[in-house]
Amino acid sequence: MKAEQYAAVVLRISLALVFLYFGISQLVNPNMYTAYLPSEARILPLQSTTLVLLNGAFELCLGTMLLFGLFTRISALLLGLHLLAITISIGFTDIGVRDFGLSMATIALALWNPDTWSLDKRFS
Amino acid sequence: MARYTFRLIIVAVIALCSLAAFIVAHSRLPTPQAQGSTQPSSTQIGTDSIFSWTDDRTDSAEPTVVPSTQPSAPAQPAASSYSLADIATHNAQGDCWLVIHNNVYDVTSFIPRHPGGRSAIIRYCGRDATNAFDNQGHSSFARSLLGNYLLGPVSA
Numbered sequence: 001m002k003a004e005q006y007a008a009v010v011l012r013i014s015l016a017l018v019f020l021y022f023g024i025s026q027l028v029n030p031n032m033y034t035a036y037l038p039s040e041a042r043i044l045p046l047q048s049t050t051l052v053l054l055n056g057a058f059e060l061c062l063g064t065m066l067l068f069g070l071f072t073r074i075s076a077l078l079l080g081l082h083l084l085a086i087t088i089s090i091g092f093t094d095i096g097v098r099d100f101g102l103s104m105a106t107i108a109l110a111l112w113n114p115d116t117w118s119l120d121k122r123f124s
Numbered sequence: 125m126a127r128y129t130f131r132l133i134i135v136a137v138i139a140l141c142s143l144a145a146f147i148v149a150h151s152r153l154p155t156p157q158a159q160g161s162t163q164p165s166s167t168q169i170g171t172d173s174i175f176s177w178t179d180d181r182t183d184s185a186e187p188t189v190v191p192s193t194q195p196s197a198p199a200q201p202a203a204s205s206y207s208l209a210d211i212a213t214h215n216a217q218g219d220c221w222l223v224i225h226n227n228v229y230d231v232t233s234f235i236p237r238h239p240g241g242r243s244a245i246i247r248y249c250g251r252d253a254t255n256a257f258d259n260q261g262h263s264s265f266a267r268s269l270l271g272n273y274l275l276g277p278v279s280a
Binding site: 027028030037049058061064065068090093095119120124 | 127128130131134135138139141142143145146149150153237239240241263265
């Protein structure tokens with residue numbers, strides 16, 4: 001087997017674990033993340049902890065889909081754009097630059113065909 | 125078609141599980157009544173953890189912006205150590221001191237550049253932020269920046 005075949009698998013699973021970690025972390029400790037909400041979030045009639053929990057559930061759901069390779073391109077695109085929006089919100093800082101790289105890697109995954117280990121491939 | 129439907133069913137199960145996780149996490153949130161005040165005491169000194177912070181739009185309860193005549197000067201030169209009472213008076217966005225590991229830092233000029241947003245740091249102005257700083261998992265780079273804002277130790 002050629003090593004290239006594993007490239008997308010490694011990328012997909014590792015990125016999925018990143019999103020799962022942060023998704024679960026937000027659900028377990030929402031107070032830790034409220035400071036990261038952009039000021040625009042104040043217009044929503046929801047508590048900031050609720051917004052963090054919703055975001056955590058979103059990342060948990062799509063992160064799980066990405067982990068199993070379910071609708072890989074859609075889930076990767078949504079997660080990539082989501083992280084890109086966070087990156088823009090954070091701005092040009094060390095964390096912002098790091099998240100920019102992660103978001104671009106996730107979007108790159110969306111541009112790829114589903115890998116051989118994904119459920120998309122198995123059920124196509 | 126059947127395979128596509130099967131994938132959709134799995135996605136629906138994952139979405140339901142995520143929704144259940146959200147509901148469980150939301151039900152674990154303390155109610156404002158149970159928590160008492162949602163605002164930090166700006167004069168309170170004591171080791172506080174970011175985990176114990178009561179949320180609910182606390183951003184609106186940020187300390188008042190006090191225009192400072194020397195907003196970004198990292199320094200009030202002279203004093204060799206600083207009392208907690210003195211530190212507690214620097215509790216505004218325009219004049220923000222905080223304590224980390226018994227050292228006093230004037231982070232006023234750093235507030236706009238804090239990667240986690242202004243509110244994450246402003247809430248600790250005039251207070252001990254040791255636990256919050258440690259629990260947030262700051263990088264070694266972030267820790268190295270602290271030295272730029274050091275004023276001195278907290279007086280015994």
